[in-house]
Structure formats: C-alpha cells, structure tokens
Amino acid sequence: MELWPGACTALLLLVLLLLSTLWFYSPCAKYFFKMAFYNGWILFLAILANPVCAVRGRNVENMKILRLLLLHIKYLYGIRVEVRGAQHFPPTQPYVVVSNHQSSLDLLGMMEVLPDRCVPIAKRELLWAVSAGLACWLAGVIFID
Numbered sequence: 001m002e003l004w005p006g007a008c009t010a011l012l013l014l015v016l017l018l019l020s021t022l023w024f025y026s027p028c029a030k031y032f033f034k035m036a037f038y039n040g041w042i043l044f045l046a047i048l049a050n051p052v053c054a055v056r057g058r059n060v061e062n063m064k065i066l067r068l069l070l071l072h073i074k075y076l077y078g079i080r081v082e083v084r085g086a087q088h089f090p091p092t093q094p095y096v097v098v099s100n101h102q103s104s105l106d107l108l109g110m111m112e113v114l115p116d117r118c119v120p121i122a123k124r125e126l127l128w129a130v131s132a133g134l135a136c137w138l139a140g141v142i143f144i145d
C-alpha cells in the first residue's frame, strides 16, 4: 500500500514529461494544448460571468461584461490587435456588420470592436456549449439553425 504515493508521483512526473516533450517538439500538439486552454479558459470565465449576467436576465448589456472578461486573452497568447478604420465604427444609422469568420479565435478580434448593443448571431449548437452557451444566451446572442 505504501508504494502507491510513490507510484502516483512517478506516473504524474511521467505524464508531465510526456506533455512537455510534446509541447517543445510537436507544433501540432502545442497548437492543440493552446486551443484546449483557450476553450477551457473561456468556459471558466463564463462560469464567473453567468451569475453576474443572470442578475439582469437575458439582456444585450451583458455583452459588456463578456467583453471585459475576454479582452485580456490576447495578452496570454501574445497577440497584438491592430484596428484600422475605427473612425467609421459604429455608424450613426442602423447597421448590420458582416464579418469573416474562420474559428473560435475570431472571438478575440470581435471583442475588440463589437459596438455596444450590437448583437452577434451564432449557430444554434453554441447554445449547448455549457457555460459559454449560457453566457451567450444571457448576452442576447441570436441563435440560428
């Protein structure tokens, strides 16, 4: 029985060694770890955001809370965001923003420029993205099929 703590420590060290080797020698694994942390961190932040957003209920003003919580992520990943043409944004008249979108990483760019009370549209599956789905719903995101 006394062997167990030692065996567990050895196993843990082995796993850490394996993960760090993958991190340093496999760009593919490094990308996977970074994406996993990105998505996990967003789910965690959404857990923090949801009780605060829930006070107001489903309300587009909650998007300000999500933006505030998400803006630091670019620093974690060493990303520098350059916004050009900000003087045209937001327009003085009613408007629709059509943005190119490739992956969940686009969220970082969107959070930089999303005007107040501008509601994003998202695929319906996102509603089931656990805490992040609830955060989107509370912030007034419109889900479409």
Ligand SMILES: CCCCCCCCCCCCCCCC(=O)OC[C@@H](O)COP(=O)(O)O
Binding pocket: 042, 045, 046, 049, 066, 069, 070, 101, 102, 103, 107, 120, 121, 122, 123, 126, 132, 135, 136, 139, 141
């Ligand atoms: C602090 C916690 C924050 C939680 C997240 C807040 C996010 C708020 C803004 C949500 C904006 C979502 C935009 C989603 C865009 C979208 O739905 O893209 C679908 C595409 O990919 C196509 O997907 P697919 O058909 O699967 O290839």
